[in-house]
Amino acid sequence: MIAGITVYLFLSTACPLSNRLQPEIARIQADYTPRGIRFAKGDAAAARKFGARVTPQVVVTGPNGRVVYRGRIDDRSPALGVYREPSKHDLRDALDALLAGGTVAVAETPAVGCAIQFDAPKQNATITFSKQIAPVLFRNCAGCHRANGTAPFALTTHADAAPRASAIAQVTRARLMPPWKAEPGAHAFRGAMRLTDAEIRLFEQWAKEGAPEGDPAATPPVPAFRDGWQLGEPDMVIRMPKPIRVSASSPDLYTCIVVPVNLPADRYVRAYEFRPGDKRVVHHAILFVDGLRAARKNGETYPCFGVPGFLPSAALGGWTPGFTATEYPPKTAVALRKGTDLVMQVHYHPAGTDTEDRSEVALYFTPDPPQRRMMEIALGSRNIDIAAGERRYLVRDRFELPVDVEVTGIIPHAHYICREMTGRATLPGGRRVELIRVRDWDFNWQRHYHYEKPFVLPAGTRLEMDFVYDNSAANPRNPSSPPKRVQWGPDSGDEMAGLHVQVIPVRNEDATELGQALWGKIMRGIRETRPAPPR
Ligand code: HEC
Structure with a gap:
């Protein structure tokens, strides 16, 4: 046994990545304590002394007190908010080498995490919590970062925010927070957070x-936030039939849960609200309507990553942290037939403890059948084949509007390695209108964007999408290290490209023509999809 080796653990319960590593840290302690390794909690003084800048991070000192390893525990997180299977176990490797009497091969690795706040308040400070910071936090952050909010900690008092000041500066500078990916454009989005x-x-x-x-x-x-259902007493609440177990050490789960709605008669939904059972682990959800009850054949619950595993008859919409209730545009509604099932596709993000989730959806009905037709124009492509290492792979699609439409919303979708997304409309006269632009796509924060004020695009307008993918090792969100060839497909290692433009035909009778044009587009798409040549 070798005496005198100490591991300083720099951790913070306010850093999701630090919590995520908790089970592995506990295993490492259990494995190495009996072999004589000492574990110590790293405080701010130790962080200063040993040069630790973020949590989670470890510093290992040898018998003479000198630093022999500093850096990450393993390589599961190449950037904040990105998780993959670890392929390097740096701390374990360092300890094994030391216990074998050798030296640590890689004495320093980059630690990814939340910045530690070092500086004590200065006397002549110009910026204070009460004057400049609280108003910005209350307006942009407290909706999620509050007691009973969807974020893992509150940012409503000085005591909440001060120890996290450096982390706040770090995540806002990188525009990771607030989690809103669309750039400001020609048409403002409802509830934009920027x-x-x-x-x-x-x-x-x-x-x-x-x-x-x-x-x-x-x-x-502090602004008053309402905790109950945002639109008041719902007409119906549907709940997952059984809790879903999410264990501390599980990878991210993508689960489809079939929920029988048990409607006594056909209904029209004018609004819905999704409420996660355990906010710590529900990362996002998409709610599909299964009028034919086709999903049941897959089981009550089943894994589903990119696509729901059946052909949905409609979608109610989605949920990401910060989403409250969604009301559909006036005179529209989503029809729910009597025997309908709802399928909740949920992305679970383990939070460092074992838990169960049982999420709910509130439905608000209207007696009025819809007078206007909500439709979805799906731009996209299945022709995706990206070589390992390719840095800028472009996926494009076009569609010419056969009729006048009002545009109400837009949903961009891709998996991990997509970087940039542009959706554009070129009007018959040649004028271009940006529909959406994302410079830094993040699969974890995908959402449904609603326009603040719906706008009309005339027949003859060309809708266009350009998505750019980076399949190189330089992309921190690449789930494969080293990069692998990526093709179209529904799994997390595959890619997709979809830009769903939500429209309402200006004249109701035009819905048929638009529907036919969309079918034509799908048929052409199938003809044009050729199997990729082998490499
Ligand atoms: C829409 C909800 C929402 C809003 C608005 C929001 N956050 Fe967050 N924030 C979250 C969630 C959820 C997490 C946990 C992310 C995870 O588990 O990876 C988080 C995590 C963080 C973290 C920890 C580091 C990290 O990225 O994991 C910091 C710091 C933070 N938020 C600061 C802010 C600040 C400052 C604002 C406002 C300027 C803000 N957030 C606005 C939901 C939100």
Whole structure:
């Protein structure tokens, strides 16, 4: 047994990645404590002494107290919010080498995590919590970061925010938070969450000045948030028939749950709200209508990553943290037939503890049959074949509108290695209107974007999509290390390309013509999809 080896663990329960690693840290402690390794909690003083900048991170010192390893525990997270199967177990390798009497082969690895706040409040600080920071947090963050919110910690008081000031500066600078991927464009989105550059600079300056509070009396009141169903008492609440187990050490789960609706008669849904059972683990959900009860043949629950595993008759919509209730445009509704099942496709994101989730959906009905037709124009391609290492692979699609439509929303979809998305409309006169632009696609924060004010595009307008994929090792969201050839498919290692434009034909009678044109597009798409040549 070799005495005198200490592992300093720099962890933080406010950092999701740190919590995610908890089960592995517990296993490492259980494996190596009996072999004489000592584990110590790293505090701010130790972080300063040993040069730890983020949590989670470890520093290993030898018998003489000198640092022999500093960095990550394993390589599961190449960037904040990105998780893959670890292929390198750096801490274990370092400890094994030391226990065998050797030296650590790689003494330093990059640690990815949440920045540690070091600086104490400065005397002459210009930015204070009460004056400049609280208003920005309350407006942009507290909707999720509050007691009973969907984020893992609150940011409503100075005591909440100050220890996290550096992490706040870090995630806002990278535009990871608030989690909103669409750039501001020609048509504003409902509920858009985006910080200005000036607000980002405020957070940075505040962290540098040691996150002072200022005069507590000057802090604006915390906004009142409503905790129950946002639209009042629902007409019906449907609940997952059984809880879904999400264990601490499980990988991300993509589960489809078949929920019988048991309607006594046909109904029209005018609004819905999804409520996660355990907010810590439900990362996003998509709600499909299964009028033919086709999903049941897959079982009550089944794994489903990119596609739901049956042909849905409609979709109610989606949910991501921060989403509240969704009301459909006036005079539209989603029809639910008597025997319908609902299929919840849920992405579970383990949070470091064993838990169960039983999510619910509130439905609000209207007695009025829809007078206007909501339709979806799906741009996309199945012709995807991206060589390992390819940095800019372009997927395009086009569709010319045969009739005038009102555009109400848009849903971009791809898996992990897509980087940039552009949706555009070129009007008959040649004028271009940007529908959506994403510069930094993140599968984990996909969402349904609703336009604040729906707008009309005339017949003859060309809808266009350009998606760019990066299948190189330089893409931190690449799930394969080293990169592998990627083709179209529903699994997490495959890719997809879809831009769903939600429209309502301006004249109801035009719905048939639009429907036929969309079928024509699908048929052409099938003809044009050729099996990729072998490499
Ligand atoms: C729509 C809901 C939502 C909003 C709005 C939001 N957050 Fe978050 N935030 C989350 C969730 C959920 C997580 C946990 C992410 C995870 O588990 O990977 C998180 C994590 C974080 C983290 C931990 C680091 C990380 O990325 O994992 C920080 C710091 C943070 N948020 C700061 C902010 C700040 C500052 C704002 C406002 C400027 C903000 N957030 C707005 C939902 C939100």
